Amino acid sequence: xxxxxxxxxxxxxxxxxxxxxxxWLDREVLLKTVPGxxxxxxxxxxxxxxxxxxxxxxxxxxxxxxxxxxQSEQFRQAHTGAGQGRTLMxxxxxxxxxxxxxxxxx
Numbered sequence: 001x002x003x004x005x006x007x008x009x010x011x012x013x014x015x016x017x018x019x020x021x022x023x024w025l026d027r028e029v030l031l032k033t034v035p036g037x038x039x040x041x042x043x044x045x046x047x048x049x050x051x052x053x054x055x056x057x058x059x060x061x062x063x064x065x066x067x068x069x070x071q072s073e074q075f076r077q078a079h080t081g082a083g084q085g086r087t088l089m090x091x092x093x094x095x096x097x098x099x100x101x102x103x104x105x106x
Contacts, residue, residue, distance in 0.1 A: 003038065003100040004063040008093040010054040016088040017052050023088065024056075030074040031058065036065020051090055063099065 012020045024042050031037045038059040045053035060066040069075050 001062050003103065004060045004066045005098045005100060006058045006060065006066050007096045007098070008056045009096070010056075010093050011051045011090045012054060012088055013090055014047060014050050014052060020054065020088045024054075027078070030078050031069070034065075034069045034072055034074055036061040036068060059100075063097075066097070 010020070021044070029040070031040055038061060040059075041057040043055040043057060045055065047053075058066075060069070
């Protein structure tokens with residue numbers, strides 16, 4: 001069985017960056033209560049043409065574990081009011097999912 005990585009990319013105008021980060025960093029984290037959850041990272045990338053790139057990066061034991069998260073009560077709770085955050089972004093989030101074919105730990 002392969003681990004699964006779920007990523008969402010967000011483009012945020014520089015003047016909304018602080019509010020966007022606060023929304024993510026101040027939220028209640030429910031991922032730890034879901035079977036198959038491995039880790040989560042909230043990433044800040046480069047700023048170009050006044051837009052900062054952010055990404056959420058979640059590692060799961062398997063694709064099935066990720067699907068279980070998306071169908072869970074915790075997922076519904078975590079995404080309540082998510083539409084309000086759209087005003088901070090430019091465009092919609094971009095989802096990308098990956099099966100881990102090789103993992104070389106430290």
